[in-house]
Amino acid sequence: MPETQVEFENVSRHFGDFVAVDNIDFAIDRGEFIALMGPSGCGKTTTLRMLAGLDKPTSGIIRLSGTVMNDLGPQQRDTPMVWQSLALFPFLDVLGNVEFGLKMRGVAADERKKRALEWIERLGLGEFVKRQVTQLSGGQRQRVALARALVTEPEILLLDEPLSALDAHLVVRMQGELKRLQAELGITFFYVTHSQSEAFAMADRVIIMNEGRIAQIGAPREIYRTPANRFIAQFVGRNNIINGTVSSIAGNMATFTTPIGNFEAACPSVQPAERSEASFVVSGDLMKISKMRPDTKNQVECTLISEEFVGSFVTLFLESADATEFKVEVQQRELEQLELTPGGTFWLSWESGHAYVLPENA
């Protein structure tokens, strides 16, 4: 039975008239890798700062391992953080930076050096012990920041967009290392990011925030395939949203009437009312594109607008007769048979089970 470690109970944070965090409520289990994701200004950093004690909630309760933390300063919590700017101390060498937390906690000089060196070694910085942090590369500085935060052996590590300053190839490598480190240590990682690929690559569960509220909490796959509302459907992945009227419901399959045809979509959780306005989502990677009209239920004829080439796959942007936009992800090798020309017409199709009715048509 997993033990609850972090609890936010109806927490809000107001700055004057501005509501940065609006009544959020969630719990994290010990040892989870949680990603808190959302567009900039959604309140994710404020949430993190409140957990670290750098900001106080206007109302609500924050608990850490069952203890109410609201009135404790940052010094009184063991919630070390890896900062977006890294915030390494530029006047100290690698050892000085890593042992800082131990020094502030009054650990004797020999002991703290020994413990700091262990972490420096563990993160592969052994040869840089005496190096000034200003002389290190981005990836090495990242490791120093991690070692500095982990040296006190905390039960939770807070990470504030730590990879945002790194090169793309380094980001992928650090993601793997972070995930491995978290699994090895078995401690909770609370990872704030605006990047979907980072969140989905590493997290056990993702919390998505929007305008100060929590939009959805769930495993990456769950959020990806069954977005809770229109905001998430648009924010996550290459989703196609199609609006229409529900003409009938059979079991957990709804039939939609739209200006561009009739479609079927699954509604496993919440069933829309018949004859109501609703929307459904089809992920761009689950759509098929063909030159000839396919022999399936869900299909729509579209005009190709443009294409975006990203390595092994290509995103095609198309438009149907009523100007609904479609995004389709196709493997590069599949494209060769298609003869893509802007303005050309193609058929999109998908299986009914891959279409998902949005529970909330916000």
Place this chain on the structure above:
Amino acid sequence: MISFKSILLRCYVVLVFAVVFAPIIASFVFSFNSDRFPTVPLGSFTTHWYQQVISDSEFWEAFRNSAITAICTAIVATIIGFSAAYTDYRYQFFGKSVYLALGLLPPTIPLVIFGLAMLAWLSRLGMSGQSYSVFLAHVVMCTPFAMAIIRLRLSQMDESLEAAAWNLGASHWSALRHVVLPFVRPAIISALCLTAAVSFDEFAVAWFVSGLNKTVPVVVLEILQGQVDPRINAIGTFVFLTSMTLVVISQVFLLTRTTKS
């Protein structure tokens, strides 16, 4: 064409420096000249005027006053300057712009008016002509310089740096001691040297409030009022070297910011 332009520019720079430094160099040259009056051609080389200055107890007294005043002023002005700059950096409060304007105001007041005001104020309190009078006036004068230098350095500090220290268990005081102070250390050394130089050189205010506790610039004026005395050249050279050393040290530390931050 390019080279002609750059030669012209170089000549101009050399000319500007020549005009600025000519009087100082002249004073330096004549301080080793045996003739009583500063005329060309020069007489023979001598260290006579330096020996005279060194054996003059009035000069030593003034030098002692100047040195003690400069050192005390530098320390106190830098402490107050740091506190003021840190307050500005760390806190938001009502009337902050007024606070800053007041803090940086003293250098904009004409020195004679500043000296007169200091004299009037200190004598009303019975504190003029005391050994510490010049020190008090110089602290008021120098604090804005220290504050400006330290503020500049603080503005280069990553805002998360102090929060990172708290996050790692440092109290506000230990974060100040172990993070903020080490970060601004070059600016503090720079401020100490610059304020010491300003105080050591300063004449107008010192002349008003020093009374019998004369500083070196005040003594220089008194010697000049009496007669043309080549000792002035010796003292001038000495004061110039002291101040320049302090200012150069100050600049060196002020410029470390880009390489070490």
